[in-house]
Amino acid sequence: MSQAEFTLQQRDRVRQLKDTLARYAVTVGGIGILFALGLIFFYLVMMVLPIFTATTIEPKNAVPLPLSAPPVAMSVDSYGEHAFVLQSSGELGFVDLQQSSSALQPEFQPASKPMAFAQMPASDGWMAMADENGQVSAILPEYAIAFTEQGKTVTPRVRQFRSQGVQLEPSGQAITQLAFAIGEQRAAFVGSNAKHELFSYVERGGRIWRTVFAAPITDLIDLTMTPDGRYLYLLTPSDLIVAFERDGRYEVREVIDVTQGDPHAQAFSIELLSGAQSLLIQHKNNRVTQWFDVVEQGQRTLTYIRAFALEQPSPMLLPDYYRKGFYAFSPSGEVASYHTTSDERSFSQPLLTQLPKVAAISSNEKQLMVYSDGILKRFVVNNPHPEVSFSSLWRSVWYEGYPEPQFVWQSTSASDDFEAKFSLVPIAFGTIKAALFAMIFAVPIAVLAAVYTAYFMSAPMRRVVKPAIEIMEALPTVIIGFLAGLWLAPIVENHLPAVLGLVVLLPLSTIIVAWLWHRIPSVWLEKVPNGWHGLILLPVLVFVSVLAIRYSMDIEQAWFGGDMRVYLAQIGIDYDQRNAMVVGIAMGFAVIPTIFTIAEDAIFSVPKHLSDGSLALGATQWQTLTHVVLLTASPGIFSAIMMGLGRAVGETMIVLMATGNTPVMDWNLFEGMRSLAATIAIEMPESEVASSHYRLLFLAALILFVFTFLVNSLAEWVRQRLRDKYRAL
Secondary structure, three states: OOOOOOOOOHHHHHHHHHHHHHHHHHHHHHHHHHHHHHHHHHHHHHHHHHHHOOOEEEEEEEEEOOOOOOEEEEEEOOOOOEEEEEEOOOOEEEEEOOOOOOOOEEEEOOOOOEEEEEEOOOOOOOEEEEEOOOEEEEEEEEEEEEEEOOEEEEEEEEEEEEEEEEEOOOOOOOEEEEEEEEOOOEEEEEEEEOOOOEEEEEEEOOEEEEEEOOOOOOOOOEEEEOOOOOEEEEEOOOEEEEEEEEOOEEEEEEEEEOOOOOOOOOEEEEEEOOOOOEEEEEEOOOEEEEEEEEEEOOEEEEEEEEEEEOOOOOOEEEEOOOOOEEEEEOOOOEEEEEEOOOOEEEEEEEOOOOOOOEEEEOOOOOEEEEEEOOEEEEEEEEOOOOOOOHHHHHOOEOOOOOOOOEOOEEOOOOOOOOOOEEOOHHHHHHHHHHHHHHHHHHHHHHHHHHHHHHHHOOHHHHHHHHHHHHHHHHOOHHHHHHHHHHHHHHHHHHOHHHHHHHHHHHHHHHHHHHHHHHHOOHHHHOOOOOOOOHHHHHHHHHHHHHHHHHOHHHHHHHHOOOOHHHHHHHOOOOOOOOOHHHHHHHHHHHHHHHHHHHHHHHHHOOOHHHHHHHHHOOOOHHHHHHHHHHHHHHHHHHHHHHHHHHHHHHOOHHHHHHOOOOOOOOOOOOOOOOOHHHHHHHHHHHOOOOOHHHHHHHHHHHHHHHHHHHHHHHHHHHHHHHHHHOOOO
């Protein structure tokens, strides 16, 4: 017998070449996709990393500055080029730090010797001194900047409140302690003399009130006042007295034990945090506590919020210019930076050799200036994102003005004193909530429709139904969101009983029709072609829906007092027109085609001999479906559900247009939410480049990216396990 030799014809060589090219094209395409995903991930990580970088404080220059008297206050400009220094003699001087040899240029000289000094928060800039005659002088040092052909010129100028000063102590005795506030609406001064007597001067609307406090405070160690002059805080070693200005007089609102029962926690200093809503109290046990007003049962109460443990005793605190942080200086030269909202210490290093006399921070919080041993030392601060930490992103935070710790996302406000709140929990919760309600609506409909279409429906009808559902995938989600927000939401609101009732009525009517169908004589059943039974159900579902909507108002009138929304409000359930139910329905219709297509293909692809063999062995169609077909197709069905979940999590426009976009944490079906994707779409165009807000939006995108990757990875792993388990069928 002759042996046949293998040869490649010209046609076979062309096919082999095409197969090789196709294999290389698919390989290159797959690698390219992986490379593109890696680049996206790397870019997102690089945009997010800076918000977690450590704070740095670098020394820049030291300028000798001999003074005739010790300094008591200081201010510095945003470039670290100019400074004002107030001496204990009352002389205010201007320093040009760009000169080779700096000298104090006098700008203000008091008429008599000062005995007490006070300074408003750095953002206000006012300084005050009380002399030995009980008179107070308040000054505001400013930098007048002009740009000429020769360059930028800075001219110092000093504004004075009442050129003749304010006579605070009526008998002319020396003021030993002082607090003051100068604002647009009022000016207030409070001081005590050597006899511990307290005096106040309030000027508002052209009227002046002078008051002597009823009783002296013998153990008063510090006092301060809010910039608007409404609140006065008087500190003793164990108590804090909170006084409120009413009709020109300060009335005691409450007295608080700042030691909280600890005899080692006596206080010795008090500072106002930026914004003047929080107080920082220093204790002798190396702790700094934060306090602010909390409204409970309609009444304001100064409440202990949090504490910061200092590594070393820090007699001097320097609040930030506008952020909710402060610097602590220790006698050994240790400088530490804390942020109250993020509740962490971002920096701690020995930058100095001793405790400085005074310190100041610039308005941009990039220049830190200290004075000690006749030398002005300038440091450059790099702390762009102090408010971001793991605690502020993922844990409840007690923000100023809030009754309790909460998860809050609120990136912008109309107020200049606003503190951004960057908790990712509410918008992550909103993402999960929207996806969950969408999947609850979509999965049963899509999977059951796929089962019926692939297993029971006739081939001619399947050729019509399947493309019709798949073409829904091409419908832009912005159109679905538009219809959901402007058309579906009002319908749901006006016919709420009917919409809720249809959740029960539609499945129930389907079961009843099926039961009645089996009661029909078999002679009639044979007239309906096999696989076309679904058409009979459509008129019934339409009729039930129309009937429910028609009598919705009557049901609402009979059972819910005429308005179901008011009824829900009375039992503690809020209702918003654009809510989670509307999102679930709208997003469900967007997700259904994805789940249906993949699941239907998986069920239809089950080998025919498996179902035929099961039927031949005596199993019914339902037994074959549940024990053979669905088990074999389970990997594909699970993949379909996971693909739908990924689509729901990343959906933007439907959530954006069909909800109120309020980042609340509530599982209430009738309230809205805000998702990660919607937050990015809304806020990215208005965020400041490289700001904390800007980078946190990239963090939200990274979370979505990683979540989708994990979901797909889990889906593939489960699919492989199911595929291996049922491969033997």
